[in-house]
Amino acid sequence: MIIDIHAHFTAPAELWAYKSNLLASRGHSGGRLKLSDDKIVDALNKPVHGGNSHLQQLKEVGIDKQIISPRPYQLMHSEKPESIVRKFTEACNDLTAKQCKLFPDTFIGMACLPQNMGVSPKNCVEELERCVKDLGMVGCLLNPDPNEGMGPPPPGLGDEYWYPLYEKMVQLDVPALIHSAGCREGRESYSLHFILEESIAIMSLLSSKVFKTFPNLKVVISHGGGAIPYQIGRFRAGSVKGDSPLFEDRLRQLYFDTALYTQDALETLFKWATPPRCMFGTERPGSGTAKDPKTGKWIDDTQPLIEAISWLTAEDKAGIFGGTARKVFNLKN
Amino acid sequence: MIIDIHAHFTAPAELWAYKSNLLASRGHSGGRLKLSDDKIVDALNKPVHGGNSHLQQLKEVGIDKQIISPRPYQLMHSEKPESIVRKFTEACNDLTAKQCKLFPDTFIGMACLPQNMGVSPKNCVEELERCVKDLGMVGCLLNPDPNEGMGPPPPGLGDEYWYPLYEKMVQLDVPALIHSAGCREGRESYSLHFILEESIAIMSLLSSKVFKTFPNLKVVISHGGGAIPYQIGRFRAGSVKGDSPLFEDRLRQLYFDTALYTQDALETLFKWATPPRCMFGTERPGSGTAKDPKTGKWIDDTQPLIEAISWLTAEDKAGIFGGTARKVFNLKN
Amino acid sequence: MIIDIHAHFTAPAELWAYKSNLLASRGHSGGRLKLSDDKIVDALNKPVHGGNSHLQQLKEVGIDKQIISPRPYQLMHSEKPESIVRKFTEACNDLTAKQCKLFPDTFIGMACLPQNMGVSPKNCVEELERCVKDLGMVGCLLNPDPNEGMGPPPPGLGDEYWYPLYEKMVQLDVPALIHSAGCREGRESYSLHFILEESIAIMSLLSSKVFKTFPNLKVVISHGGGAIPYQIGRFRAGSVKGDSPLFEDRLRQLYFDTALYTQDALETLFKWATPPRCMFGTERPGSGTAKDPKTGKWIDDTQPLIEAISWLTAEDKAGIFGGTARKVFNLKN
């Protein structure tokens, strides 16, 4: 059974109309969103992202289960007042939970959090608890830059600023998938911002005391770790010069998804992070859902690429395609 | 003959004392710096960066020629008033020129520019001209973020904001090596900032009209292109969906140096950028000057790594190790 | 024939999904929106605002024709970069035009403008021209506070800052309906902000040289003029003390709509503005679409209230219910 740990829900247009109204009224209107099951099912059965429907796309590439969360670039963590974000976060988590309930064999829920620019992550603890305890979710998105590119940003993930959330994660035994939201800094698209923030997150965590303080904390870095596995040489050299353990050894305190779409990148990731720290992730349907004009294949259909890596053992592959996720996310079936 | 296009000078302590005084007096004192030849020669013959002397280190790894510029993290482009930066820039370029004159068989000069936060790049044209015409330099450093992480940054390199400098570069027929300076944003070290800014630079240039407007412009991205070759899959997919040429085809409008210190990274670079767009670069002595505890070899001794890539042709290698640099930088001997 | 000059379109949810995506991607994605006729017709035939469908609601209260524009509180004029607003403005105007084309006997189009915080109103001239000349619209919304409550605001409407737009309005012979958009200032809801901005707009225009400079300029103040007709006593007293004409005489340089929902307010408006400067407006369906628990009638069904004012002549009423609009907006049929 193939488990894809990095995927986002396909929502009915009414969710976005709700968001649009929340923004326009700056929180002065917008009760709890109610979406009918019909609309939800319908959304999953309509063509999306230039391909077939969400459910069909999973079948096309052999994904059996997906851990889904909202599309991160829509989470607008920098909007004020905070209530806008809070209401939208709840609407998203409600929708995720409903999709999982409607398609229990296919979807598993991952929470988004009501992170907000300038607000302590303490404000996320309650919603995380609701999602895990009441809605049965198995992890959460964590955005290292709720300012969405508007400076000055909060401290890096290695800072004690984030400890209240880490405590709750450890207590609930759920991992976080590091994933920024939008980006208002005009020089970066949100897609590039993802990569840069993941790189910053890794460096911040690895030069901190976080894992000493929280030995059971589980952190998954999206998109194969941003720039770090590729640039690891310069950081290795730095670690040789200093007193700390070798950089690659510290890197393996983290988990990574495989949401990379080229074979050399995947190999680089597996080499430096090692297979036991990697979990299959596709974002499909999403930014990789396009047919490679050179191969005629879906770019985000990466299972064959991984299967083709000769130096991965069967055990490695079993871990990547589901075994590790099963443990990290405490999946039951 | 091996040519290393990415290297920085080793300066006598008096240069830094001069810088320190410029900063402390905020430009109210600090005439032109005068350094004796003795001090300059001496600096190149003292142990540095945890190894032997600069000149010895080149011999150790078989580098015949280096294109040198100041250490970028010292360039302090965000300091005010502008005169601080201008005076230090001139001192640096004077020193580069002197080193090249003292060791004409070993060093070739690359200029740094008096870029300054909030100041148009027009202010760089004159110094670039001095460096090329009077001091015989063959290129320049270009910092996409003279704000050094203090927002809001200037527009990306694809913006017309930068055209006055591009015009002069084309007119003088010299390339720019994209390299940020320091970083005041607390979450990023300057070393990580290099990588992130290179990634932003690539995306900005490739989504712009710069190369249509300046078909003869030559831009070299440091450190193997930041995160982009590793993350190329997601950008390829985006290009398939839109109307623009394939992302990898656009990528090959740029040049790259090989200042990466692992073999898989180097292979990824060569694969996506293609060998004719890559030039050997080491930063040696510098951040990679450390002995790998697993191999016992200098991490920034990457010539053997490149030589070991079986799918590179002899012609590829000849280009990487000097042939391409000779053309791009118009080297005479 | 009853003409309602203040009304807003009812859009399919896809418009808001489009807006939501524009915001999330900060203008890095979002081509021109394409909505099918089916969706548009559908939206006008579904229950809205706690009542029947838009088209049915018009019949219920005897409105024959409506001049429609986008819901102003959704226009997000303070968002950056400007391209977000520009794209959404175009999508809105396209939708208005399509609704008018599909229901030519019922709807007449009023443009919204790509006003943007910190950007001169010059940027609106082109889109206004497109809407009037290409799409057949008869007027435009004008937001005196494109900053949406985030200070410092632009100068008042009496300032020369706004002249480029006034020139184009006069040239095209179309009036502006003064109507603010959202409000980010936490103490005011957008609905209250409308009223306050209308009050400021009146005071600014009446203490300026605008109508001397543009004798043919036509300005309509929404919602019966904010606070001014009610508070006119204090401003009359001020005008008696100074040199300027009596305040009420200056007030009658403006037009007003009747989007007030109580009879005493309507009478106050007619008394001070005089009937020839007033035009019927309801916003129906909209914020007034609720059944008065005391009368059992729709609060925004104000035609009977106006009819009941005994001191209005038949000619007054004919002007209010359409005659004046026909002249001010140059309506043909």
Add this chain to the structure above:
Amino acid sequence: MIIDIHAHFTAPAELWAYKSNLLASRGHSGGRLKLSDDKIVDALNKPVHGGNSHLQQLKEVGIDKQIISPRPYQLMHSEKPESIVRKFTEACNDLTAKQCKLFPDTFIGMACLPQNMGVSPKNCVEELERCVKDLGMVGCLLNPDPNEGMGPPPPGLGDEYWYPLYEKMVQLDVPALIHSAGCREGRESYSLHFILEESIAIMSLLSSKVFKTFPNLKVVISHGGGAIPYQIGRFRAGSVKGDSPLFEDRLRQLYFDTALYTQDALETLFKWATPPRCMFGTERPGSGTAKDPKTGKWIDDTQPLIEAISWLTAEDKAGIFGGTARKVFNLKN
């Protein structure tokens, strides 16, 4: 006996010279102001505001008693350092108290408070206590915008931010008259700012828990409630749609003065606020002290306008002209 609850003292020029010096020295000079009784009496007997003397003006229109406070537009709550405001506040309250002592049959004192931009209203508690306990005052001015139009403003009056002051008001059993001070926001005159801030104050209070928390709190809105009674239709409709009590029922938790200068406005006020919540107020001498060129009467002589409203009962009028004030302000004689 006619009691006017909204009036301001007429001060000798020396008060303003004192203020001017406080501002010029930024609090580095300026001991406690001492004004002789002669100067105070003199000021009340000189022509002001384009009419006769203050004392004569009262006789002219039959006002028997006035509750006086300083001219609010002079209170400069946004000036820094806070000591400027504190010293001037004390000087004003001292002067008010002296006028009341000199003319005990005519004047009753209302305190101004040392509100200051960015400073918690806690700083007002002590001066309020002094004014009520030591100086015999019966209420206080309360400015909802001590920033005087310079953003960002403090939270609305419904916010807990204001509770320390409300507690003291309830404890001392004195009401507050809501009245803003100056306005530095260039688009609004201070006079218009009064109206807008009163509108915001009403909406903020009515959508809050203030009156649940402080059931004995007494709040009087100046100038007949800003824009709200005129625009009540749109807010009524909103209240019908939501869960809260009807808007007009909530409105009647507040008190209002009648400082409006037109008959239709007065009728609108009485209709929606109901007579028992309204108290006679004129500001005379003040902004309404001008002769209406159409009637030849003083614009701020509104007693005849109220008397002429046929649907007000004798009891209503008795309440408006003094009975209600007597209870609300605990007047003894």
Add this chain to the structure above:
Amino acid sequence: MIIDIHAHFTAPAELWAYKSNLLASRGHSGGRLKLSDDKIVDALNKPVHGGNSHLQQLKEVGIDKQIISPRPYQLMHSEKPESIVRKFTEACNDLTAKQCKLFPDTFIGMACLPQNMGVSPKNCVEELERCVKDLGMVGCLLNPDPNEGMGPPPPGLGDEYWYPLYEKMVQLDVPALIHSAGCREGRESYSLHFILEESIAIMSLLSSKVFKTFPNLKVVISHGGGAIPYQIGRFRAGSVKGDSPLFEDRLRQLYFDTALYTQDALETLFKWATPPRCMFGTERPGSGTAKDPKTGKWIDDTQPLIEAISWLTAEDKAGIFGGTARKVFNLKN
């Protein structure tokens, strides 16, 4: 005949009431101030500053003529909008002119200028011209810090920023008396700010090209030159090390008044500035109007102190007490 070049008018309280109203209304009210001759004469004949009347105080110390200007600390150059400052400046200059006309044997007028934070000194040219040509004034105050301590300040007086004003001064052949206004920076009183700004002004002028560009420019530094004559040693040493002329030689391009109140300070001034560059100035009545408890004499009665300096020649003294002023200010009688 003793001429005192540094003195300020004594104004009726109505001037300050006018200022207070200008500030409170932020320029929305306040026509041209009209003061009767009686009030003006009266103000000069009432006790002030803890002594006798202004006119009597002059007689007491033997001052025959005074060049008067407004009290600088009241000029509020940092207030916005600019119109506040402009109106008050005009009122002050009108008053100065009236005092001079009423007492032509005693007073000579010096203009104040409508300098305003962030506004080019170009805005002063017209008022300076009015004062000199229409009102017969002989010089002007010049404030080097119209921001009144709120940073960032404008460039120093040596900068081209000030050239438009210097040009007009030269054309009209009138000197400027350098004198700052208020100070909002909490650590400095306005009185200390005077001294600091004078020190900055001297250093800025002497390290600039101003006197090369305007060889006929006449600049008088108030209060004996701030800190500079006392600290001249360190600046002399700096000038010896550099290429520029000796510091004291440059200092003598300026003029100074003698508004210092101790004999050693006066001697230091005369020594370094030399007598021909010094003019008698007292500020009397003003900050020095107090009786020295040790001598029983008025502290600002400095004529005897100067007379007592043995090394000053009779010619020196004649110049200081009037001869130099006569030339510098082009006085006729």
Add this chain to the structure above:
Amino acid sequence: MIIDIHAHFTAPAELWAYKSNLLASRGHSGGRLKLSDDKIVDALNKPVHGGNSHLQQLKEVGIDKQIISPRPYQLMHSEKPESIVRKFTEACNDLTAKQCKLFPDTFIGMACLPQNMGVSPKNCVEELERCVKDLGMVGCLLNPDPNEGMGPPPPGLGDEYWYPLYEKMVQLDVPALIHSAGCREGRESYSLHFILEESIAIMSLLSSKVFKTFPNLKVVISHGGGAIPYQIGRFRAGSVKGDSPLFEDRLRQLYFDTALYTQDALETLFKWATPPRCMFGTERPGSGTAKDPKTGKWIDDTQPLIEAISWLTAEDKAGIFGGTARKVFNLKN
């Protein structure tokens, strides 16, 4: 024996290279600086400041002992993050201590403190304790403006803000020498800023309760007290008018050094501060190290100037040249 209490160390260039690297890496690199004794001795024996070596310069003018601290203009208190300043401060104090250990008969150490913009002076307590207890230092520099001219500055030295440091000073029984660092405000050089900040410091301390609260606090003002002794007349007059003690009596609560380079300034200082509050200080080698072209003598050789003052007694001079320092700094030999 002549003791010079105001002098700064002469450091090897490596200290400035270390500082330069700290700044460039923004605290991401830079371990503790280690300087060899050879380099330190060498630096003191090389020509500096346009004269002979530091040690020779002392002999030339007969200085027997110097209390040395780092060059204040290099201390960069406004740099962020704070760690930059902390590391550099420690390096400086380590160097001072080493120089004192190497030349125990010549040098006595004065600490610099890790003051930092926006950071409470509490952060200095620990380093002060280290310097006094572990390194044997006898006092500290205190910068009243760690913002280095970038507003808004911290409260004046009279404010309770500074009490934590004063407490520690009293506890350790060490004085502070008031001395600002650099200046980023473009209108002032650091050298002028020293003078202005000393003036502000005096006025702030003398108008505060500091010496009532800390009767044993010892504060020494550099450079003869900035502008104050020269301008004392105006402040004396103010003190006569108010209730406080005479200004000169309050002035004598402070100590002063004699780092003035002209005889009249020295006399003015001795007159107003009185000799028992003055201590010999030269800054030599430093800003005064230049030969007076008129006398051919070193400008900072001020011993002869003081000796020449006839009205100073032998006891006065003994105190100035060492006796007072011995008591104030608790010197043992």
